[in-house]
Amino acid sequence: MKSHLTPLEPKADKATVRRHNLSLVLRAVHDVGETTRAGVATHVGLTRGAVSSLVEQLLEYGFVTEGGKTSSGQAGRPGTVLKVARSGPAGLGVEINIDYIAVCVVDLAGTDRVRVVEHVDNRGVPPSEVLAHAAGLAARAAGSAAEQDLAPAGVHVALPGLVTGGTVRQAPNLGWQRVAVEGLFAQALSALRPDRRALPVSSDNEANTAALAELWYGAGTEGVRSFLYLTGEVGVGGALVLKGELLRGAHGFAGEIGHVVVDPGGPPCRCGARGCLEQYAGQAALLRAAGIGADAGVPGVAELGRRARRGDPAALAAVEEAGRRLGVVVSGAVNLFDPGAVMLGGAYRELMEWLAPAVERELALRVVSGLWTGGGKRLRAASPLGDAARGAAGVIVREVLEDPVAYAERERN
């Protein structure tokens, strides 16, 4: 028996309860999409009167807007439609990757309102320069957002490496070691917006935020609350979502599937070990095997797709071989975690058509449960390139939904 009742807690003070209930009502409006006061009352289990008072305050703050009347209200009486606001609070997400930077502004409803992607090789560039470049794109996106009456509540920065406590501990493909990204980014952004209040900056691994984007905004995970997410970039990023929550691990470093071993005596990896998956199924390995330059990046992946489509044997063999290696490692991860689906993102998404059959063959052969023999249904294409930025923006939006009063108070000061 799972307790659905909670122990009686010491009484929380009235202001705390109201603050909590404001979030409860706002999230109900957000989750349902379009609803009425009566609909919210049913959804959250508060009285109609309490909900009305809370909705008034949310309207006043500008988190919620009223639309027309609906006739599908409770007891046949028409109710006023409530929606989350399309202006005001927003999330600003930044993805710094090896060969591009993406920035995204998402409104409260989860709609992608501004998007900037710049292809740029960040390898060998000093971290402070890369972060200043990213801050420039973020400032530009914030400007475009302001023209749409959107005010970001904060910035969340996603990076391809081990990220904890505001620091990139290690990002082998960027060549970064112990870089205080949050501080450096905040500094660069403030310098570009001297007349504005500084935005709070937070950070995470890019595969984590891409997986969150998939969970919150993606169509591919429909009906699936536990999945493994892989992103084929220069590195191979991974993230695990379990019952709708990111599995972070004991120290925040979970999901490093790119460094699972394919062959203990294989080629050296930038992480210091040998034979990691990245060396067989990373973007560089894939492009090299296909006879396209290892550093050809995103345009190289597009070229590989074109060659595969017209039946180029080297291209097909390269993708097949990467798929086989990927399939072996993913089978191991499926045996360990038993996810409901595996989502392939980044370059893998672009090459899905030729990659998936090889991956599925290994899954059918190697997953002990025998649940992965169906082909296609559980192995799915993830969202397009750069959605780690959207997920990062979504993290900020979630923070606003969880505590709208904190945002409103900051905006008023």
Place this chain on the structure above:
Amino acid sequence: MKSHLTPLEPKADKATVRRHNLSLVLRAVHDVGETTRAGVATHVGLTRGAVSSLVEQLLEYGFVTEGGKTSSGQAGRPGTVLKVARSGPAGLGVEINIDYIAVCVVDLAGTDRVRVVEHVDNRGVPPSEVLAHAAGLAARAAGSAAEQDLAPAGVHVALPGLVTGGTVRQAPNLGWQRVAVEGLFAQALSALRPDRRALPVSSDNEANTAALAELWYGAGTEGVRSFLYLTGEVGVGGALVLKGELLRGAHGFAGEIGHVVVDPGGPPCRCGARGCLEQYAGQAALLRAAGIGADAGVPGVAELGRRARRGDPAALAAVEEAGRRLGVVVSGAVNLFDPGAVMLGGAYRELMEWLAPAVERELALRVVSGLWTGGGKRLRAASPLGDAARGAAGVIVREVLEDPVAYAERERN
């Protein structure tokens, strides 16, 4: 912000609240070990009066006993010591493995009160016969328990395979396919105890219950709420514990680390694939490599330990090689899951001294976070052979703690 407040629920009826609070108080006494009514009141956030009334009922039911006075009570006043009862409700756990069957009775406090282990080769024996044999041992253990005034609330059966919905879907090393273990075991047990009320039977994978035993009763996981558990038996079982809860996966099949691939073209495995970890680091592979018979079982492992201790080169090389393979696979699991510790059980525990250095070398080399270079602290020996049975018994004990009224009502009818 995680919500620590709960939405106001429709009022639960008084009997439901009381039933819930009885469990709350019983669990408080259980978790604290020895406490007083005042101590419980502080622990659970109920009034002293409410706690006293609940404690009276728990005393009457026999879940709790009173000891002497303590002078360390609240406000300096002596209080009567409360403990969970050492008689009455108990858990009965059964582990059916490839070459042994273990049965364990655990009391409410978690103490191991009856233990039976029988070494028997279950390979090739019809499932109904194995289950009847296990039921015989369980009946004998229940008899010994009765002599100690313990009455099992149910039986939990742990098996080395994929177990869901009361059925072993697959247990390759036993050669079982789709065996309705719960039904068969219950039938066999009832036939042996015709004059007794039938005990409810439940089932799970043996690595899962061994990991739960480690979590609930083991000393090795101290301070660690997320760990990977491996058990070296004929098969290599695995389980993942995340924040104090077993990670079961989307279909209940998580933890199958024995079938993570070491070499895609390696020797055939009983699961149907090739080159699984089990073929390199399972008990049979280990014993064969050391020049002891692959089927020598638990006595063979003891012999391997003796040979390693006196420096036999073949024995040391076999353990070293298994450790290296195990280390490669465990490194991958650590990169994926980022646990706080890795616990080695079964045969691995017996061979820890010679196995651990090889495993640790791989962990130090291959775990990207760099957190596994310290040696020894994060890689730990798990509990002795057969503790899957203790964990299984613990599952039943937890059920009693979660809903003591259900047990009391059954006992009265």
